[in-house]
Amino acid sequence: MSDRNERTEAAATPASADSEEKDVKTTVEGVDEAPDTGDEAAEAPAMTEEEMVEAAIRAGEQAADEDFKLKLEKTQADLAALQEELTAAQEAREAADERARDAQDRVGRLQADWDNFRRRTAKERIEERDRATEKLICALFPVVDDMERAIEHARAQEMDESLSQFVEGVDAVRTKLLGVFSHEGVEPIEPAGEPFDPNVHQAVGRVEDASQFDETVNDVYQKGYRMAGKVLRPAMVTVTYGGAKRPAPEPEEPEGSEE
Template sequence: MSARNDHTEAAAAAASADAEEKDVKIPVEAADEATGAAETEAAQAVEAAETAEEQEVPAMTEEEMVEAAIRAGEEAANDDFKVKYEQVANELAEVRAELEAAADAQKEAEAKATEAADRATRLQADWENYRRRTAAERLAEQARATEKLVTALLPVVDDIERAIDHARTQELADDFKQFVDGVDAVHAKLMGVFEHEGVEVIDPKGEAFDPLEHQAVGRVEDVEAYDETVHDVYQKGYRMGDRILRSAMVTVTYGGAKRPAPAEEPAEAEASEDTEE
């Protein structure tokens, strides 16, 4: 504040000196005007000095300068950190967006791969089913063809057997007997082919009558045989696997005792005992 007063007084003194100089130079009649102008200039000088003092930056101590430098450094560092942080944040956002896009692409690819694997599995299963079905159809067609051929040959076999049986009951010359033996060998060879193809002969003479395999064409009274026993076989039957190609034509006895129930197998007997327990 004292410096300000000194400066003001100096400005006033300078203004007074200027006024005195003017008083010397100007005439006496203009003294009043000169005095007023000098006062105005002094006032303006004082006001300018005060404005300069107000605008003058006060002097800073060393500590204040250090603190100001530190603050300036911190502000610069903060600004630099903010810029770098914003850059890193933007890069991180971009990387996260790319990662999310990659994750979505991976999920889509995995879904497509799963769908393709399922489709391949279904196709493989369809192929296996088709292969088994066609193989079964081929076997069934082969079996049907064999059945047709065997069924067509059965009357021929019957004629050969009847001819052989008739020839065996006659007194024949040696040459004709050799011929009959040759026919019998052909019949045996034909039956061997049938056996190779899974054809079995149904010749149930003396067995229990089975309506699923036998065709009864007559009844014969026989008290010595069990009731419903096959007495005579007029025509042999044939089966192939679980199919009956031709039922055997038989006669069935009656008047005898009832046939006893077949004995149970050991395994079946044990199972029935366990069930009772």
Template structure:
């Protein structure tokens, strides 16, 4: 009787071990499945981003190759406008060139292309390329005086810097004022509005 009980206990222990092994194998398989799923998701995201980057690079290259065409159209329009006089045919030609130019810019704008034409703006070496300096005592130092070639950005990224001349000899540009977010906007406005100063009568 005791031997039978011992045999049954051994069989029970062996069965318990098998169950534990099966549970461990199932857990390992589940972990592998989770890792495979994560790897697959990462692969899909990575390849999707790579395709997106490739399309963006191709679109940027196309736009960069089109920029000289826009430059030529602007120069042709400017030259023809100066020499047109009363020549109606030449005026119509200028109007046609301008219409095509504006249409091209409109199409490019749908892809996030923006013109950089910074006359009067502070010089920014990240966006502008200085090709000369102009003395101007009436303008702040480091102000864009003239634009020799417009710049362009695409999706917020500068794809061609604007070629500009920069002023010197004038006063230093004051530092931009930082708004105090701790004050209510209406109160700040009232404090600077001459119409609301003093006691109400």
């Protein structure tokens, strides 16, 4: 029994010694750390609840400001890019408008040239037709003259029934030919008794006659013709002289004048 007790005490003795050593270390460490804790508390005093709220608000505002600045910078960059795109689009639109105006001007000039070409071509065709018509009609004037002289000579003679019918037939042909002339706008110039006009009359002789005004057409040896106001052939006439001067024509009253 005593040996067992001695072993138990011997075993307990080291354990107790170890415990005491641990307690000393703990105490020493506690003593060393205690002053440090006290210094930190002195350097950084505890914040109140209001201060903590204000600090949180300031931190939130700072974060919001930074986020706003980032968004503002991005928005400004996007705005600058959009402004550049808008400027480029406006320049492209102005260039397109200029091209459209040029194209419209070209179309207008081409349309005007085409209209002028059509009018000029139509006018040339009409003039060409008129020249061809004039040429043909002028070639027929001697034929009409011969027919009229033959009819006049035949009617001055004594004619039997057959010759009279033949003359009437020739006169009918002459009338049809003059109808063709009229259809083409050809008018005869028969100025007997009218004032002499050198523009449409060709004087081939003078006749003294005091009963008529001076320079009056007395005889028409050959009829003249005009077409559309143009004299194709002047009338061959004789002109009187020795008479009184023809009075000047009275001026025409303007239209719409009150009496």
